[in-house]
């Protein structure tokens with residue numbers, strides 16, 4: 001029985017111990033000057049999304065060589081395996097690692113090399129989703145081109161970064177090209193913006209929605225009446241890649257108890273359980289499962305099993 005994680009960012013999942021080791025080799029002072037690397041990265045009390053995102057500067061700084069990318073990818077897959085996961089979808093914005101000696105194709109190859117090592121050792125299957133950064137129009141287009149050139153080496157395409165004011169339709173031509181190439185599409189939507197953003201993601205070919213939890217705003221919880229977009233998600237059983245802790249840490253919900261995952265499941269939405277950024281959110285698959293259980297979800301393991309059936313790795 002396969003269990004899958006569908007939404008996990010490679011640059012958000014480094015082990016604190018690895019980050020510290022790599023920082024020492026590079027003499028990367030922001031990390032060397034701190035005495036507690038775990039709390040340095042932990043953004044559970046972040047005051048804003050900007051504060052949350054600042055942490056990524058320091059992981060990306062460590063992801064600038066083939067060797068480091070390979071190690072970080074291997075360890076991510078290894079950690080997933082240790083949490084009982086057999087299919088791991090990882091995502092990354094490849095141009096963050098491009099420099100004078102590292103081409104975009106080398107970035108992809110290095111990540112895949114790490115995944116292959118983990119597969120040989122543990123049998124876990126991993127695949128890479130390329131993220132375009134939506135606040136940078138040119139970047140999205142470049143990542144789309146890169147995805148098409150390397151379509152045999154990747155499993156999907158996504159746009160990440162600030163959602164508000166950066167609707168999927170701004171990148172219509174990129175999504176069109178991606179679709180025509182037969183590459184899977186998932187889109188971050190319904191996190192930093194509302195229902196119209198989810199609707200726009202669907203109309204640009206999203207087969208899954210990253211987060212998507214704000215679809216709850218399209219539902220009348222008292223009467224059970226559904227809006228057009230929530231109806232479409234349920235009718236087509238479009239998977240929502242839900243990441244509970246991340247949503248609380250970026251201040252979407254004040255506490256786990258306010259998170260709508262249970263209501264969404266009860267209403268028949270197709271919900272998957274995910275980690276998003278394990279380092280910044282100080283979380284793991286096991287922790288997310290415990291939180292989901294504490295919210296009254298009875299068969300949490302089944303969510304991971306269901307995820308395997310609509311993984312882009314298939």
Ligand SMILES: [Zn+2]
Nearest residue numbers: 009188210276
């Ligand atoms: Zn994400």
